[in-house]
Amino acid sequence: MESGMGIEQRPLDIVSQRITDTIxxxxxxxRPGAVFSEPVExxxxxxxxxxxxxxxxxxxxxxxxxxxxxxxxxxxxxxxEGAGGGGGGYSYGRPVAVISIGRDGxxxxxxxxxxxxxxxLLTAWGAIxxxxxxxxxxSRRSLG
Amino acid sequence: xxxxxxxxxxxEQGEVIEKxxxxxxxxxxxxxxxxxxxxxxxxxxxAVVVDRGGTTERIPIVDVTRWIVWxxxxxxxxxxxxxxxxxxxx
Numbered sequence: 001m002e003s004g005m006g007i008e009q010r011p012l013d014i015v016s017q018r019i020t021d022t023i024x025x026x027x028x029x030x031r032p033g034a035v036f037s038e039p040v041e042x043x044x045x046x047x048x049x050x051x052x053x054x055x056x057x058x059x060x061x062x063x064x065x066x067x068x069x070x071x072x073x074x075x076x077x078x079x080x081e082g083a084g085g086g087g088g089g090y091s092y093g094r095p096v097a098v099i100s101i102g103r104d105g106x107x108x109x110x111x112x113x114x115x116x117x118x119x120x121l122l123t124a125w126g127a128i129x130x131x132x133x134x135x136x137x138x139s140r141r142s143l144g
Numbered sequence: 145x146x147x148x149x150x151x152x153x154x155x156e157q158g159e160v161i162e163k164x165x166x167x168x169x170x171x172x173x174x175x176x177x178x179x180x181x182x183x184x185x186x187x188x189x190x191a192v193v194v195d196r197g198g199t200t201e202r203i204p205i206v207d208v209t210r211w212i213v214w215x216x217x218x219x220x221x222x223x224x225x226x227x228x229x230x231x232x233x234x
Contacts, residue, residue: 019181026183032158032172035189039161046163048170050189050205058182096189097205099170101163106194110208120213124220131227138231 012063012083019059019087026057036099045102049111054092061085152176155190167195 028034037049062084068077095111158170174187189205 023181023183027176027178027185030152030154030156030174030176030185030187032156032170035172035187036158036170046161048161050170052186052188052207052210054184054186056182056184058179060181094209096207096209099168099192099205101161101166101168103164105196106166106168106192106203108192108203108205110206112212113209116209117212117216120216124216127220128223131224135227135231 012061015061015083015085019061019085023057023059026055029053029055045100047101048099049095050097050099051093051095055090057087057089059085059087150178152178157193165197169193169195 034053035050037051039046039048041047063082065079065081067079070076094113094116097111098109100107100109153173153175155171155173158172161168161170170192171190172187173190174185177184188207191202191204194201194203
């Protein structure tokens, strides 16, 4: 394949370059601009939301080719090539706080994730309940 | 790729926002882990620096949800460990 520069580029090189570019863009979210929203002005106040972001990504590709050796009858062997790739990623964001600027100064109000807190408390309660039951069972056995 | 390129922990300041003579600068902290053909970024808000006519104040942004979740997990782990230790002693 001919590129604009006149240098031959294999499809695998192009894909590899695209992967590098995509991964490069992943690290853009490390900037503060990704965490703080654009300021919104209403009724004399400016509000900014602050969020936590986690993003992970992985990609891979490979290619190979081979040729069958020529046969005894002198016929050239067949050849073939193949390439494949795959990737996966994960992204997660959660609002942490709202920053408001107004007549009464600057205020930082935390945002609570009720679902996450509820699930964590339920899991903790379950673990504590199982431990308590085990301890009771053990002490009954010890007394018996 | 050097170790510092693979693992990077940094605190950065965002764009300054101004209103009624109050200048606020948001701060964030990010952890970046890179590996060949991949990577991971964890970015979170850290604080806002408030400047009122030369008086600077730093207001931390506390992630209450994370504190509660880790607190509950820590408490459950502690109970689990203590339960195990007490059961063995008896």
